[in-house]
Amino acid sequence: MTNANFNLGRYLFDGKIVIGRADKDAIDIVSERDDLPRVLASPESAAAVIRRIPAGSARMLAPLDPRARVFAIAINYHAHGAEAKALPPSRPLMFYKAPSNFVGHGDSLNPNKQLTAKFDYEGEIAVVIGRTCKNATLENALSFVVGVCALDDGSARDLSKVALGNPETATVLWPDWTANKGLDGGSALGPTITCGPDILSALRERSLRITTRLNGEQVQSESMKEMIFSTEQIIATLSSYMTLLPGDVIATGTPAGVGVARNRFLTTGDQLEIEVSGLETLCVKVG
The missing domain is CATH 2.30.30 (SH3 type barrels.)
Incomplete structure (x- = not known):
């Protein structure tokens, strides 16, 4: 720009x-x-x-249009896969989040206590699409990115799976991404979208680092070099399924150190900071 x-x-x-x-x-x-x-x-x-x-x-x-879409990538850092006891996916594993899920910098996360007792954080690096994108290639995928921001993918860990059949006797639990990841006001995005050549060069070099702090304590910190799938691979795969539009956001995955792996969930009054190198820090509290 x-x-x-x-x-x-x-x-x-x-x-x-x-x-x-x-x-x-x-x-x-x-x-x-x-x-x-x-x-x-x-x-x-x-x-x-x-x-x-x-x-x-x-x-x-939150720097997010009410009509935009947010796509997120599961199990995209090797160490996070290990803590989740999950093998690396064979292709980017995606799910969708709605704009209503997100609050902005300085706001309060809604812990949705009536729905979950295991409200969790996931710090992530998010990229924002700047022009219409369909069937991107690895070579041109980043040309569709206009900027980068920090994202917290709030998760209700006790809603992540649903029993098939009678819950008391069921032997099969099925993933429920929408319930797990779709809580109103349970996630955060921002503070702003950082645009320009330096941040896009860092994205290309995979030199950005995501760091999460909970009440001042560092709980997550990894470089994009540790990602299983690059941003280019994610955009190329996602745009082969559907057309991406200006304003769409793609969260590129969370590193190790999430709350469920620590048996440490968010509670009212907690302060959460999501820092991406080169960007302003996203700060929210738990309401």
């Missing part, structure tokens, strides 16, 4: 949702409508500043 990296965010300002480029002290509004996919797909729109406002005058929202 421009020759320098910048952070593109979605904000609530003066009673309406706007799109803006953020720095430490101010936000440059580039659209006064909630039209993030259009801005992501248009370098001219992302560069055209309408007005500048103080950073503290707007509330940051």
Whole structure:
């Protein structure tokens, strides 16, 4: 979009949702409508500043269009597969998350206590699609990516499988990704989408690192070099199934150290930080 990296965010300002480029002290509004996919797909729109406002005058929202799709990859770090006692998949193993699952930086996660007693975190590196993508190749897959952000894939571990037949006598448990991963407000995305040549070069080199801290303690930290499937492989596979659109988000998988492996689940008041190298840290608390 421009020759320098910048952070593109979605904000609530003066009673309406706007799109803006953020720095430490101010936000440059580039659209006064909630039209993030259009801005992501248009370098001219992302560069055209309408007005500048103080950073503290707007509330940051998850940088996710309400109509966008979020795709996530399961078992994509070797060590996480080992802690889950799962063999590496033969191809990227995917599931879907809805926009309503996500809160933004500084917000509170909804632990959905009426549904789960095992609310878990999964820190991930997410890439955002900037132009329509179908049947991408390994060679051109990253050309469809406009930026990167941090993501917490909230999980209800006690809803991950459902008994087939009578729950008291069933011998077969079937995966239920939607129940496990689809809790309203149980996941987080942000703070902003970092766009530009440096972050995309790091993505290409697989030099980005994902680090998760729970109440200040580091619980996850791995480089993208430890991924089973590269971002290019993920995009090529996913776009062979369906057309990807500007604003769609792909979470590339979580490393080892998730709560279920530690028998340590999230509780009210917990502070969660998801840090991707080169990006601002995504911070949320558990409501």
